[in-house]
Amino acid sequence: MFLNLVTTNVSEATELLGNLVGAIITLLIVYVPTLIWCVISAIKRIYASRPSLLRARYCGVVSIFIGLTCMFMAYAFDVRFSINSDIFPVNVIHNTIIAIQRTKATGNYYKTSEGFSYKAHSSRPADKKEVYVLVIGETSRADDWQLFGYGRPTNPLLTKRDGLIAYPKTLSESNTTHKSVPLMLSWVSAENFADSIYTTKSLISAFNEAGFATAYLSNQGRNHSFIDFFAREAQKTVFLTDNGHSHHDEELLPLLHDFIEQSTNSKIMVILHTYGSHFNYMDRYPSSFSVFLPDKTADADVFNRNELINAYDNSIRFTDYVLNRVIDMLENRQCLSGMIYLSDHGEDIFDDKRNRFLHASPVPTYWQIHVPLIIWMSPQFKEAYPMLYANANNNSGKNVSSSRSVFDTMMQLGGIITPYADKTKSLIDSAYTETPRLYLNDHNKAVNLEKAGLQNYDYEMLKQKNIAH
Template sequence: MRRFKSILSRFLSADVLLWVYPLVLIAPNIGLDITETYPLFVKILNVLLPAGVYLLLTALSPLTGRTVVLALPLTVLAAFQVVLLFLYGESIIAVDMFLNVVTTNVSEATELLGNLTGAIFTVIGLYLTTLVWGIVLWSRRCRVAASNLKVARRSASGLLTAALVAYVVCLTAVPQFRLVRDIFPLNVVRNMWTAVERTRATEAYAETSAAFDYHPTATRPDSVRQVYVLVVGETSRADNWQLLGSPRPTNPHLSRRSNLVVYPYALTESNTTHKSVPLMLSHVTAETFNDSIYSTKSIVSAFGQAGFNTAWLSNQARNRSFIEFFAREADSTLYISDDRRAHYDTDLVEPLRRIIEADTTGRLFVVLHTYGGHFNYVDRYPAEAARFKPDHAFAADASERNILLNAFDNTVCFTDSLLDAVIGTVERAGGLGAVLYCSDHGEDIYDDPRGRFLHASPVPTYYQLHVPMLIWMSDGLRASCPELYANAQRNSGKQVSSSRDIFDTMLSLAGLETPYADSRNDLTSARYTEHPRIYLTDHNEAVPLKSAGLRQYDFDFLARKNISAE
């Protein structure tokens, strides 16, 4: 027993921790070297530099336990990064991930974490063990032998010298190499700082956007009743829509509707809600997002400034960011989840009916922000609405894919019945009416060997970008403006960008003109023009879609769906 204790205390000594702690810290660097397509010398530097610094840091004092405890922020960063590698299989912690923590409601966050239990236990276990080890050694004032400390410092110097050589090679041979962008954890610290800056800019939004005016003009006569509804979908994907080619009957209502135009080739330019929805709801494009979003108001203001009665009905939680700010622009705003009860999207129909009924201006614009097909899928529709079964997966796991797909298809069916009810409500109002629906982004559901799940990953996939989009026009609108419907149909075969086109198309459906409108983005215009495919990156840069990190699976799927990647 004494012998065992002696072996154990030697094994768990400060001398061992001195070497183990740097190894634990560079685990994410090794992971990133495997998952990322860095040039060879960047990969070498990505290990040598942090390894040298970590070893030198750990060897600064003989009290290794104390060093490990004080270096807790490094441990946390490494653990967080390893969790993300488990989750997405690639990429450093993105700016958007830090922002998602601020803008995602608690239940969404815990849904995500619930599925990561295995990864979290594995990773936290690894890092927590090291931390506890450090605490115990510090409390016992355990010291590293002077000779061991000297070897560690010399090894660190060797690593840093080799890192310096790799650094010089990177500087001279790797185009656009930047230490703070390419080396973990410098790049993640930089992303954290960017997130702080964006949060500050977002907090100042009320002042920076106060003076913005769309200077709109309403061109339709006041004598005719007008009701226009923009339904912002959440996490739905075109492939699962019967109207867009799914072999499953997921659109039993809409497939019987007339006056409907669908857009099979629509891609979003962002896979995150907090960027995709502002792009859809404002004249800002991926190219101008970073410079203009903080000083812009939304389409709600464009309608309001044109004399429309405006309303925002949401089944999402308040997000303390642009989407909530846009909602505040409306004459009336209702977050049905403010009562802290779970709601289905169809709970938005009755408030919509009441608003239409109570409207005395004759000119009404309503945004419905739905919860669509956001995970957990089975929570988005009542059990009796489940058309495809079984739909209750035991775990978020590739082996349960068919069950998850059943549940996801049920959310599409439920959105189908919601849109049918919304269209019916607008139809009954008479006069000129239109409903435009589009999902903010799609979703991964273990669709290929990458095993990806959910959305908002640092690098997008085909499944996160191909979104369902459709327009319905009332008989009155078709009769009054036949060219709108004819052009909408003619443009349905075009390569559409939901992020760029919804603002202009919605204004045009309502006959609004503004100096900010661009008919080349208007799907109801004969001047509609296809644009090159772009993607808004984590650093708010608009890059060609081909440079957004898509893999061959994605390009294959785009080609199969006749969607241009250029």
């Protein structure tokens, strides 16, 4: 909780605390009066009687013995157990130290990343017209996308598109925005996140170095961490929410249109950071997109699941509309162009007996990490690079990590040469190779999915979708 609070933005922190309200109140009721009474007793020198002292000591010894037995049992039977994470108060001290270290390292980011360069250049002629758009979704899960086999018409427009390739076996290596987005925007992956994220820049810098005009257009709040830092690398950076109001994602489209039309550079790369399907779902789309009804509920309760799913699916349908308009815009340019869309993480919406809701919890679920990822290429791009389009199709049935592959795929789509690019991770290269699944946990360590805490419900879903774990 400490770690997430100091590294996330206000809406995610409130969401996290909202889930823990019951626990926090219980803690306050049980601990606070007891501690106050202890302090008063010590000051006033009020002592317990000898028999009750002996009783208390006896109970203490028995408790220690039970505690130690439980600890050894946990060591033996639970692969996720560690003293630093699970034994109070060691975990509190450990996490507080890490939180302070991270805050300090984040504060020094501009200094520690100052000299970083991708040593990037374009492999294509300087006057060749190119436009690439990377759309980062929010809280969108693949299971509610028609393109990925969902029974409801949530993608009425994208399903009619030519040149669109979907990757149904994509998992994210984090269930939080503040880690997932930096993972996809940089060459860094879960394995070296803790060591390298403070000294690196994002793919925006690689496009800058290769001579592109770049823009970062966001419908999210500033998080005062890596997403902000990376956004500032772009030649144009806009946060719609800076005016204190919330907006629908479609309001990013005029900004995208103007940037593309007004740029004097023949090469353009834009990142759209949307607010997609973040709770409260019914606020994410205009009323004309209220297709699945009833959809008006803000109550996070399992009894409202139908309404919540209706609103959530309407938000996906709105994303379908926004992405379709981005593709329209690129198509009208009639040049080398492409769009990649993916979501940062998924969402729990009371899907199984665990009755879990939202995301960013310390232990992820299948629903929180199975994300949609699609690539669209313009007819001109497909004609110029038929092999890349063929590779993209050939790789569509393979297992993908969104956190690993976006950077390398964007480099190859934009024809950028950099020593940091790895073609075995690029979804449009014939060398693309599946890698073992990893997850970046709360302590910034890369662990396998079992150690991340996935349970039988999750493995059943992965098996059903034929996704490797």
